[in-house]
Amino acid sequence: MPLNKRCIFLSIDGINFTAGFSKDIRFKAGLDFYPGPFSIYRRIAIIHRRVELPAKKWASFYKPFNLQAHRNSAMTVSFTFIKSLKVSICIACTCMLFSVHPVTAQKVTKDFKANGIAVKVEKNGEYSTGKNQFILSASENSIVLYADKANPVDTGSKYFRYKLEAADDNWSQVVLPFTVKYQSLQHGSFVFTMQSSNDGDHWFETGIAIKLDIAAPFWKTWWLRLVVIFVVLSLVWYVINYYKQKQKQKEEELETELVIVYFASQINKHYHTGELLWDVAKNCISKLHFEDCVIYQLDDERNVLVQKAAYGPKNPVDFTIDAPIEIKPGEGIVGAVAQTGKAEIIANTSLDKRYIVDDRRRFSEITVPVIIDGKVVGVIDSEHHRKNFFNNRHLKILTTIAALCASQIQLVKMEEEKEKAEIELLHNKQKALESRLQSLRLQMNPHFLFNALNSVQQMILANEEMVATKYLSRFSKLLRAILVHSDKETITLKEELEILNLYIELESIRFKDAFQYRINCDESIDVDEVKVPTLLIQPFVENAIWHGLMHKDRDRNLLVQFIEKGEWLHCIVEDNGIGRKKAQEIRGIALNGSKHQSKGIAVSTERLKWMKSSDGEHGDIHFTDLYNEDGTAAGTRITINFPILN
Amino acid sequence: MLKVLLIDDEERATDALRLMIEKTVPAIQQVMVCNDSRRAADIIASYQPALVFLDIQMPYLNGFELMEKIPNKNFKIIFTTAYNEYAVQAIRFSAFDYLLKPIDVEELQGCVQRFLESNEDYQQQYDLLKNIIHNIKAPSADEFRLALPTKEGVHFLRPAEIIRCESLGNYTKFFMDNGKTYLISKTLGEYDVLLAPYHFIRTHKSHLVNKKSISYIDHDGFAILKDNSRVEVSRRRKDEVMQALK
Numbered sequence: 001m002p003l004n005k006r007c008i009f010l011s012i013d014g015i016n017f018t019a020g021f022s023k024d025i026r027f028k029a030g031l032d033f034y035p036g037p038f039s040i041y042r043r044i045a046i047i048h049r050r051v052e053l054p055a056k057k058w059a060s061f062y063k064p065f066n067l068q069a070h071r072n073s074a075m076t077v078s079f080t081f082i083k084s085l086k087v088s089i090c091i092a093c094t095c096m097l098f099s100v101h102p103v104t105a106q107k108v109t110k111d112f113k114a115n116g117i118a119v120k121v122e123k124n125g126e127y128s129t130g131k132n133q134f135i136l137s138a139s140e141n142s143i144v145l146y147a148d149k150a151n152p153v154d155t156g157s158k159y160f161r162y163k164l165e166a167a168d169d170n171w172s173q174v175v176l177p178f179t180v181k182y183q184s185l186q187h188g189s190f191v192f193t194m195q196s197s198n199d200g201d202h203w204f205e206t207g208i209a210i211k212l213d214i215a216a217p218f219w220k221t222w223w224l225r226l227v228v229i230f231v232v233l234s235l236v237w238y239v240i241n242y243y244k245q246k247q248k249q250k251e252e253e254l255e256t257e258l259v260i261v262y263f264a265s266q267i268n269k270h271y272h273t274g275e276l277l278w279d280v281a282k283n284c285i286s287k288l289h290f291e292d293c294v295i296y297q298l299d300d301e302r303n304v305l306v307q308k309a310a311y312g313p314k315n316p317v318d319f320t321i322d323a324p325i326e327i328k329p330g331e332g333i334v335g336a337v338a339q340t341g342k343a344e345i346i347a348n349t350s351l352d353k354r355y356i357v358d359d360r361r362r363f364s365e366i367t368v369p370v371i372i373d374g375k376v377v378g379v380i381d382s383e384h385h386r387k388n389f390f391n392n393r394h395l396k397i398l399t400t401i402a403a404l405c406a407s408q409i410q411l412v413k414m415e416e417e418k419e420k421a422e423i424e425l426l427h428n429k430q431k432a433l434e435s436r437l438q439s440l441r442l443q444m445n446p447h448f449l450f451n452a453l454n455s456v457q458q459m460i461l462a463n464e465e466m467v468a469t470k471y472l473s474r475f476s477k478l479l480r481a482i483l484v485h486s487d488k489e490t491i492t493l494k495e496e497l498e499i500l501n502l503y504i505e506l507e508s509i510r511f512k513d514a515f516q517y518r519i520n521c522d523e524s525i526d527v528d529e530v531k532v533p534t535l536l537i538q539p540f541v542e543n544a545i546w547h548g549l550m551h552k553d554r555d556r557n558l559l560v561q562f563i564e565k566g567e568w569l570h571c572i573v574e575d576n577g578i579g580r581k582k583a584q585e586i587r588g589i590a591l592n593g594s595k596h597q598s599k600g601i602a603v604s605t606e607r608l609k610w611m612k613s614s615d616g617e618h619g620d621i622h623f624t625d626l627y628n629e630d631g632t633a634a635g636t637r638i639t640i641n642f643p644i645l646n
Numbered sequence: 647m648l649k650v651l652l653i654d655d656e657e658r659a660t661d662a663l664r665l666m667i668e669k670t671v672p673a674i675q676q677v678m679v680c681n682d683s684r685r686a687a688d689i690i691a692s693y694q695p696a697l698v699f700l701d702i703q704m705p706y707l708n709g710f711e712l713m714e715k716i717p718n719k720n721f722k723i724i725f726t727t728a729y730n731e732y733a734v735q736a737i738r739f740s741a742f743d744y745l746l747k748p749i750d751v752e753e754l755q756g757c758v759q760r761f762l763e764s765n766e767d768y769q770q771q772y773d774l775l776k777n778i779i780h781n782i783k784a785p786s787a788d789e790f791r792l793a794l795p796t797k798e799g800v801h802f803l804r805p806a807e808i809i810r811c812e813s814l815g816n817y818t819k820f821f822m823d824n825g826k827t828y829l830i831s832k833t834l835g836e837y838d839v840l841l842a843p844y845h846f847i848r849t850h851k852s853h854l855v856n857k858k859s860i861s862y863i864d865h866d867g868f869a870i871l872k873d874n875s876r877v878e879v880s881r882r883r884k885d886e887v888m889q890a891l892k
Contacts, residue, residue, distance in 0.1 A: 447703065450728035450747055451656065457748040458662030461669070512657055550655070550705040586706060 134210065138217035141185040145192060145210075148177035159197040160206075166190045173200075187216035256393055259287050260400050267401075267408045271415060273297070276408055277309035280380070280401060285311050288397060290382045291362070295370075296327060296334060297378040304328055305338055305379060313359075329376075332356040333367050338376045343368040343399055345390045349383075358383075366390040368398040372406045380405070432610040433489075445542065445600070448507075455510045471509055478502040482535070490645050491534045493562065493569075494527040500560060503538060507545055515549045515556035525564045531645040532569065533607055539600030540573045540621075540638050548577025548636055551586055564644070567613055571640040579625055579633030604640075613643035648762075649676045651693060653686050653712070654701035654726065663699060663726070663749060670751050671758050683707035687715055695721050697761055699745070702727045710779050720768050722761050723775065736781035738840060740774040740793040741800075741832075773800045787843065794820060794828050801828055805844035809859040809873055811837055813852035821873065823859070847890050849879045857890045 136143070147162070161171040164182060167190050172180070192210040195203040218224055266283060270276035277295045284293035292312020296305035307325040329338045333354045337344055346365040349355040355365070362383035370378035380402055384390065452475055459468035481499050485491050497519060504517050521527060541560060549556040561572040577583070608619035619642030626634040650667065652660045660679040667674050678693050680686045683704045690698065698721050702709040709725060725737055725744040737744045743757050774793050777800075781790045791802040803822065812819045813834035820828040838848055845857040849869055859872040867884060869877045879887050 446729035451659070454662060454728055454747040454749075455656075455658045458658040458665070461662050461665035510656065510658060546705075 134212050136212055136214045138187055138215050138220075141187070141214050142181070142183045143185065143212065144179060144181045146177065146179050147174070147194065147208075159200045160194055161197075161203065162192065162194045164190050164192050164212075171195070171203075185212075185214055187214045187220060189213050252393055256397055259397055260404075262287060263397075263401050264404050267404045270408065271412055273409055273412050274308060276405065276412065277378075278311075280405060281309040281311040284380070284382060284398075284401075288394060291384050293380065293382045294325075295378060295380050296325075296338075298329075298338065298376060305334060308378070333365055334379050334381050337367040337369050337381075338379050341369050341371055341374075341376050343395055343402075345392075345395055347388045347390075363387040364389040366394055366398060368395070368402045370402045370406045370409070372410050377406065377409065428610060432607065448503075448542070452506055452510060467509070471506065474502055474506055474509075478506060485534050488534055490531040492528055493521070493525060493530040493532050496532045496535070496537065497521060497527065497562075499535065500537060500541060504541060504545075504558065504560075507542075511550075515545065515558055517558040517560070519560045521562040522564050525562060525569075530564075530569065533611065533642070533645075536604050536607060536642070537571055537573065537640065539604050540571075540640065543601060544573050544575040544577065544636065544638070547583040548575035548579075551578045551583060552576075567644050568641055569644045571642075572637060573640070574626070574635065574637040576626075576635040578635075580623065580636050581625065582633060608640070608642055611642045611645075617643075619643065647675050648673055648697065649678070649693065649695045650674045650697045650699065651678045651680060651686075651690060651695035651721075652699045653680045653683065653704075653709070654699075655681055655683065655704040655706075656701070657681050659701065659726075659747060662747075663754075666749060666751060666754060671755060673758055673762060683712050686712055690716060690721070697722045697724065697758070699724050699726050701725075702730060702733050710782055713775055714779065719772060719775070722764075723771065724757050724761075732787075733782065735787065736778050736790065739781055739790050740777040741795055742774050742778060742793075770795060770800055773802075777802055792840070794830050796828055796830065805841055805846070805856070806858070808841070808846075808856055809871055810856060810875065810877060811841075811846075811854040813854075821875065823872065825873070845890075847883075847887060849877055849883050849887055851880065853877045853879075860887075860891060863888065863891070 145162075147160070159173060160176055160178075161173040162178075162180065163171045166188060167182060167185060174180075190212040192208070192212065194206040194208040196206050197203045215221075263280065263283060266279050267276060270279060277297070281293040281295050284290045290312075292310070294310040294312070295308050297308045298304075299306050305327040327335050327338075329335050333344065333346060333349075333352065333356075336354055344365075344367050346352050346355065346367070349361060349363055349365050352365075355361075362385050364387055365381065365383045367382075368380045369376045370380060380398055382390075382398075452471075456468055456472055456475070459465075459471060478499065481495065481502065485495060485499075501519055504519070508515060508517060537560070541558070544558055549558060555576070557576045559572070559574045561574070563570045563572065578586075605621055608621060611619040619640070622639040622641070624637040624639065626637055628634045652663050654660045654663070660681060664677050664679060667677055674697070678689065678695065680689050683706045686707070700709045700712070700723055702725055704712075707715070713719065713723065723742075725733075725742065726747055726749065727733060727744065728747040734744065734746075743760065745753055745757060774795075777791055777793050784790055788806075789804070791804055792808075794801040794803065807823050809821045809823050811834055812821070814829070816831065816833055818830050818832055818834045818837055820830065822828070834848075834852065834854055838846070838854055841854065846854050847857050849855050855869060855871065855877055861870045861872060863869055863879065863884075864876070867879055867881075869879050869887065871877060
């Protein structure tokens with residue numbers, strides 16, 4: 001054992017007392033208790049004195065010196081180190097060896113002796129004696145043991161051997177004094193035993209059995225293991241959870257995507273807004289597991305949200321809403337969302353003042369607006385009896401659905417408008433066709449036809465063969481012209497003029513030249529090229545004869561004129577009859593015949609509406625009442641304007 | 647001596663009728679013509695015709711207006727018209743005589759014959775004429791009243807009030823929704839034509855039924871009507887009747 005400068009040496013071997021110390025550590029020693037003779041005290045006092053000697057000199061003092069003491073007495077020597085480490089050594093045996101040999105300032109040597117052998121155990125930290133058991137910490141697993149004769153004269157045995165049970169397999173024979181060092185002992189219990197022998201063959205127990213309990217290192221302690229297990233388990237749990245969470249998130253995302261894809265595919269199928277909304281409401285329940293789903297659409301005209309589709313306990317039947325709920329914007333949660341255009345999740349409706357209790361309170365609600373061009377056109381709303389039912393995933397899905405709905409509604413709207421326009425176009429065409437056909441039927445005014453035939457009968461009865469022949473041929477020409485042209489929408493002006501001429505001539509003959517007539521046409525007009533609607537003018541001419549001229553006694557004139565102005569053709573039908581006002585007065589009991597005539601005019605007027613010029617203006621009719629200088633009625637002028645058809 | 651007045655604004659029309667009468671109706675000895683409705687009333691007053699052929703559609707005053715102006719119509723009126731479906735319907739509903747132009751000689755002769763054979767009941771003619779004017783003035787043909795001349799007098803009723811008509815040889819029996827019945831000396835065929843536009847259906851050759859009064863068709867194929875009467879439905883008409891009920 002090398003001497004360290006900072007070591008304290010102290011040895012009491014029976015009555016011998018040995019002490020030494022390194023230069024830096026100063027100590028004082030005092031005999032606290034001694035039952036023995038004064039001499040010991042004295043010696044101690046001497047030591048005490050010596051302690052104050054310079055350390056250098058004490059360094060060479062490592063030599064046991066004898067101290068006479070009374071046998072079988074015990075004493076305690078107490079050292080107080082400067083670093084306030086108090087060491088008490090109890091010497092309880094008659095034969096004592098007392099030694100302190102710390103490796104460092106903190107190190108204290110322990111010892112045990114028996115059967116004349118003294119064993120020193122070097123250990124960290126603690127110092128005690130009279131013990132045969134040492135509790136050592138894990139870091140104190142390097143142990144130095146010294147053994148020497150407790151009393152050189154006393155020990156008769158020649159041979160010694162030792163063994164550290166649980167560490168050494170075999171006994172090691174030694175000669176006293178000896179030092180054995182165990183390094184890096186495992187934790188656990190070790191027993192240092194020694195045997196002695198006089199002949200080397202027969203061994204006897206010395207009674208030295210020093211038990212060394214080396215604590216397990218902290219990493220081998222149960223609590224640390226628990227901590228480690230706990231930490232590992234938590235880590236594992238955390239990792240599993242993390243992956244589970246990720247997996248769940250992934251699944252949810254996938255599910256969300258699937259739901260959205262499903263909705264998208266469903267939504268695209270619908271070309272009717274109503275059906276679309278019903279389907280969305282239904283799928284919200286089946287795919288998102290909502291309890292109910294109500295979709296409102298904004299009625300632009302009345303500015304109210306009208307329930308358009310509803311699924312759930314409130315409305316279990318498909319496609320029917322008995323009494324659609326109507327909500328004004330700003331009213332309730334739905335109304336508020338319609339106003340703000342921001343989707344909302346109400347986790348607890350009982351905390352929301354806006355919530356309107358319907359049939360019963362449902363505790364959570366999700367409300368998402370359907371927005372087209374920045375304008376709320378509808379609201380998707382769902383309620384659930386549980387609080388906090390709706391989450392961000394629902395919000396995400398519903399928002400996407402709302403956007404899909406919006407685009408589909410817009411698409412449907414556009415389709416509908418397109419369809420409507422097409423229908424309108426078709427309808428217009430149909431209407432134009434109908435009014436044309438009606439007009440053609442009206443041109444063949446049966447009254448005129450039968451009266452004409454009646455005239456022929458008269459001519460025959462009156463033997464007016466030539467007149468009858470002429471009349472019949474004219475009548476046939478007119479009939480033929482009408483029949484030939486009746487399936488055409490337009491005819492040339494020349495053809496129209498011919499028909500008018502025939503008609504007026506026949507009426508004139510029937511009334512025995514009761515009126516004069518003239519048909520004028522601008523020479524600039526190419527009558528072969530200009531097209532006019534078939535038989536458009538005839539009702540006006542008939543009207544002029546029947547209501548203008550026939551109520552007049554004599555000097556009856558009819559003028560029909562065609563004037564071209566740009567792309568417009570003006571037809572003027574002028575009579576010098578009694579005027580519209582008087583004709584109106586004369587009509588007492590309205591007869592169906594006159595109804596027929598006014599109907600003919602109405603149909604012609606209708607036909608003119610469908611005739612549009614290149615700048616979009618349609619044909620029209622103007623009635624002008626004519627007056628004499630004295631203010632009396634002088635007839636009527638009807639101007640029919642329509643774009644020239646080529 | 648049978649005096650006749652022809653009123654028509656069209657000279658050729660009066661001319662035709664006059665010539666036809668002169669040539670084919672010897673019973674008529676004297677014919678007067680009026681081509682101006684404004685003067686017709688005076689001519690009637692002075693000429694005192696027994697029979698007046700009156701055109702409906704005329705300038706100034708039409709035939710009905712003219713008749714409304716004449717207080718004592720102690721002459722028989724026969725309307726003439728070329729074509730006026732509405733007016734003709736109104737006249738037919740009143741069981742009034744009329745002629746369509748150009749005039750058929752035989753029809754003309756028939757009219758004159760009926761006139762000669764009838765007892766001159768001008769009150770009935772007055773009622774019928776009033777009914778024509780009611781019908782003409784009606785806003786729609788649904789308001790037309792059907793004149794049913796019986797021995798006691800003329801009954802006027804709306805077609806909707808009729809439940810059914812039954813043929814009894816040359817007579818037709820009318821069953822009304824108020825339980826009354828009328829026996830009219832005209833064939834069912836005439837009323838079939840008249841009432842067809844008013845939801846009447848010929849279920850059988852001797853039955854003309856208002857569709858709206860049919861309650862159901864029983865197992866034997868008879869139609870049970872509102873008044874619990876049971877009307878035969880011929881096999882040929884059955885589909886038509888069933889169709890009408892839908």
